[in-house]
Amino acid sequence: MIILITGGARSGKTRHALTYAGAKNPKTYIATAELLDEEMRQRAERHRLERGVRWETIEEAYDVSKHLLRLRGVVVVDCLxxxxxxxxLRAEEQAGRQIESLCSALRVTEADIVAVTNELGWSIVPDNALARRFRDYSGLMNQRVAKIADHVVLMVCGISVQVK
Amino acid sequence: MIILITGGARSGKTRHALTYAGAKNPKTYIATAELLDEEMRQRAERHRLERGVRWETIEEAYDVSKHLLRLRGVVVVDCLxxxxxxxxLRAEEQAGRQIESLCSALRVTEADIVAVTNELGWSIVPDNALARRFRDYSGLMNQRVAKIADHVVLMVCGISVQVK
Amino acid sequence: MIILITGGARSGKTRHALTYAGAKNPKTYIATAELLDEEMRQRAERHRLERGVRWETIEEAYDVSKHLLRLRGVVVVDCLxxxxxxxxLRAEEQAGRQIESLCSALRVTEADIVAVTNELGWSIVPDNALARRFRDYSGLMNQRVAKIADHVVLMVCGISVQVK
Known part of the structure; x- marks a missing residue:
């Protein structure tokens, strides 16, 4: 079972993902953020405290597929x-290939996956060329994963709206 | 009855709020904008003309809760x-407390409240640190108010989509 | 029959519009982009290859109404x-009048129209005054066209959500 949870910033995506994971076990949380500054470290620590001790946390900024292929139970990926x-940022020319690799892992994993992603293209076109390209990669990734997903949920003000 | 109406810029939120208020009386419109420049004054004046004479208008940029606690009938708050x-902008360290205070007033008010808010986190993360923090406060406020609300409506191209 | 397809960047709007056009004939695609740089030319060329030979393409950056009034069959307008x-950018003072003119053409056209538009106001208010005004024009256009449309579809991660 693959669930994709999307939405804007601070729309309750992570909380919904954790709730969705519910009673399933074992529970693994894959944190993809690279903790580059204090603001990010504080956010990560706050999230970890909110999850509680029943969750194993893996910090993995790049090779998420490897974990999807070996884990069992329920796995929250936060976020794509x-x-x-x-x-x-590390190797832009690999973005397309990495998205394909992720999708391949999602198709064969034996775990239940709850993947969190973001809506970030509902605004004026950014001035910055890299930001424009990232919007494109991100939108394509969301479409690819949504196609594989059994359910897609859009969060609005903390409320889940099932769109697939 | 608490209704939360959300959506992007120019999606018909205010018009929908006024329509929603419908036949209820008395009608009060709480305008929260500080009219700092000509662009904002023109927008406020246009909105006032659209509402017509059956609406009492209160301009209140800060202490909205006070009015929620004393008013009866239907009250449109435009916008949160x-x-x-x-x-x-005035006292950032109070943002969380003010959100709690607003929620407390919403829980006990005897008026029907139609509150307008905005979706503003569906884009690339802003460069500006204050903008990022405001996105966070705003998303948290929307989640808190949506939890209290009886109904939450998302506006898309002027069309209301009920999400709660 | 007028269909409006909206959504964020890279949400699958164009693909959905082409699919929606389906078995109807003849098929016309009105491309409204002015191909000012290489990035845009490549995108246009990619789209043209994806459509295939059964589509006639018209490149028309300004006078879309003229084509709506004379065409038959199904017409995709990509994008409003x-x-x-x-x-x-050419004549801002005409924006309102052009929107009205477009709406007039949509009301009388004998073709089936599938119009693509964008959600671009779901973010922090832009610093740039022209960007703010464009957000406003764009939101008002979306509301006006949605009111005329028989159906309005919001794309989320490549999935269509009918909102009207």
């Missing part, structure tokens, strides 16, 4: 957008 | 996002 | 946002 931005 | 930005 | 931005 940060994972993709890590790849784009 | 501007109200929150007023607080963040 | 670019068309509006062309007008705003």
């Amino acid at each position: 957008t940060l994972w993709l931005s890590n790849w784009v | 996002t501007l109200w929150l930005s007023n607080w963040v | 946002t670019l068309w509006l931005s062309n007008w705003v």
Whole structure:
């Protein structure tokens, strides 16, 4: 079972993903953020405290597929957008291939996956060329993963709207 | 009855709020914008003309709760996002407390409230640190108010989509 | 029959419009982009290859109404946002009148129209005054066209959500 949870910033995506994981076990949380500054470290720590001790946390900014292929139970990936931005910043020419590799892992994993992503193209076209390209990669990734997903949920003000 | 109406810029939120208020009386419109420049004054004046004479208008950029607690009938608050930005610009450290205070007033008010808010986190992360923090406050406020609300409506191209 | 397809960047709007056009004939695609740089030319060429030979393509950055009034069969307009931005950049004072003219053509056309537009106001208010005004024009256009449309479809991660 693949669930994709999307939405804007601070729309309750992570909380919904954790709730969705519910009673399933074991529970793994894959954090894809590279903790580059204090603001990000504080956010990560706050999230970890909110999850509680029943969750194993893996910090993995790049090779998410490897974990999807070996894990069992329920796995929350939080989030695909940060994972993709890590790849784009490190090796932009690999972005397309990494998205394909992720999709391949999602198709064969034996775990239940709850993947969090972001809506980030509902605005005026950014001035910055890299930001424009990232919007494109991100939108294409969301479409590819949504196609594989059993359910897609859009978060609006903390409320889940099932769109697939 | 608490209704939260959200959506992007120029998506018909205010018009829908006024329509929603419908036949109920008395009608009060709380305008939270601080009219700092000519662009904003023109917008406020246009809105006032559209509402017509059956609406009492209160301009209140900060202490919205006070009015929610004393008013009866139907009250449109337009909008929570501007109200929150007023607080963040004046005293950012109070933002969380002000959101709680607003929620407390919403829980006990005897008026029917139609509150307008904005979706503003569906884009690339802003460069500006204050903009990022405001996105966070705003998203958290929307989640808090949506939890209290009886109905939440998302406006898309002037069309209302009920999400709660 | 007028269909309006909206959504964020890279949400699958164009693909959905082409699929929607389906078995109807003849098929015309009105491309409204002014191909000002290499990035845009490549995107246009990619889209043209994806459509295939059964589609006639018209490149028309300004006078879309003229074509709506004479064409038969199914016509995809891709997209209204670019068309509006062309007008705003060339003659901003005409934006409102052009939107009205477009709506008049949509009301009387004998073709089936599938119009693509964009959601671009779901973010922090832009610093740039022209960007703010364009957001406003764009939102008003979307509301006007949605009111005329028989159906309005919001794309989320490549999935169509019918909102009207």
